Amino acid sequence: MTVRIAQVSDAHLSADKPFFAGNFARIAEDIRAGGFDFLVATGDLNLLGENDEAALAHGVRAHAAIGPELLCVPGNHDVGNDTARPQNVATPERVARWNRQAGPSAWVRDLPGWRLVGLDCQSLDFHEAQWAVLAEALSGLGTRQLALIQHMPLSVGDLADPRRLYWSMTPPMRARLMQALGERRPAVVISGHVHQWRDRVADGMRQVWAPSTAFILGDAFQPSYGSKLVGWVEHAFHPDGRYDARLRTVDGLRLDDIGQMPQVYRAMPTLAERPDLWDTP
Template sequence: MAFRVAQISDTHLSPVHPNFVGNFERIAADLRRLKPDLVVNTGDLTVDGADRSDDLTMARRLHDAIGLPWRAVPGNHDVGDDPLPTARQPANAERLARYAEIVGDDSFVVDAPGWRLIGINSLILGSDLPSAANQLAMLRDATNEAGDRTIALFLHKPLYLGGEDPDGTYWRVRNVGRNALMAAFGTRRPALVASGHMHQYRRLRHDDITHLWAPSAAFVVGDGYQQRMGTKLVGYVAHEFRADGGFDSELVTVDGLALDDIVDLPEIYGPHKPVQVGQLGA
């Protein structure tokens, strides 16, 4: 029997902007029917949990209401973005504490036959925050103690964009964070890196790692504002992790999901500015 994980991502829930609750409920109903062993949200649970507790509270309630075991790693809209001097909402101790209090841990380790599933907070990678060092220590321990289990990593921002793979972009973990992460893995490498944030579905291989971008469960970002690198749709990913270390990952779409473009909803995040790959977002 394979261990089945439903990876939902970028659900962008909020009582102030409940636009995407309908999509969440449709996917939740699908999950209740299929009963995966675990549901993992790879971040941006909320529209603006970085500044609104109510968004985090709603996300927690709706995830609990799925009625299945679930874990989450935060996104930039939940705990703030990379704590750079230019960040409008930098991840900081206050935001991280609020997320921890309302949603729960920002990392996880779950073992399944033949597998160790590790979730981490990608927004603090490579930062000077104390929790960043603690997380790397956790990762080193989880890797060292994985034995012969195959590792799958879940995080919000992708590690790899393909092509020129520019550093310093809003769209992926910066090199400083990626290097720290890979150093913590030592000689081991995850077989799968499953991320969110892009609001596109894509699967690519690089350095013997399968990088899988889950689509958003909420909305897409128009081509004029974000390059099309994968498939722009709304849905989730069903993973099957087998005891022999093999896995299958499949895109799942659900009937009735609304396909909103965030560019058409400026009341939520304001008028969009193009943030192409290679650029740092505002």
């Protein structure tokens, strides 16, 4: 039996600042009508969920209310940045809040022919229990195909890309993950965080980036790696190991540019003003 999964990402929901609730409601309705087996949320469920548990709970609840069983991994706006970034880093306390509201940081879900592994890449560098979950998932993989689900893409370029960009795992963390994966390289890596749609094969892995349901960053503020739009993604995992991904959009969604909305997070310099804007020192 083919398992059909709807993926939403980067909804950036907030009870106090409901800028992006309209898009989320339209997309939720679309997903509800589709009869999916699971809903995957790839992080940044919340606008400021890293700051307090009530805010975090709001976004998790809204995702669970869509209907299909929710499988989710946190983003930097749920538990903070990975510790390679200079500000607002993930802490054990923030991770514990996520675990109370959303479940384990690392999880495994078996489908016919497939094993899904969800990871919190924001806390991988200090949350050692996740590596044990991954090792056990790999040792029992058998003939199943592996799909990895996490907030940040492995890389913006290929695995050897030396850049330390805000938009992907840093090279040292990526190297540690690839070493842990060893021979069992995932067939598919599903992520969010960049707020761009992209579907490509690189380094022998299908790498699918979901767009945000909420907003894009305009070209003045972020390079284009894929397509800047809002929407969601439909995945089909077939028992024989085949896999399909399809971008879904909904009529009437707002295409907000966060660079033009300083009231949401902060005023953002343009790339012309700060070419190093997204470099991680």
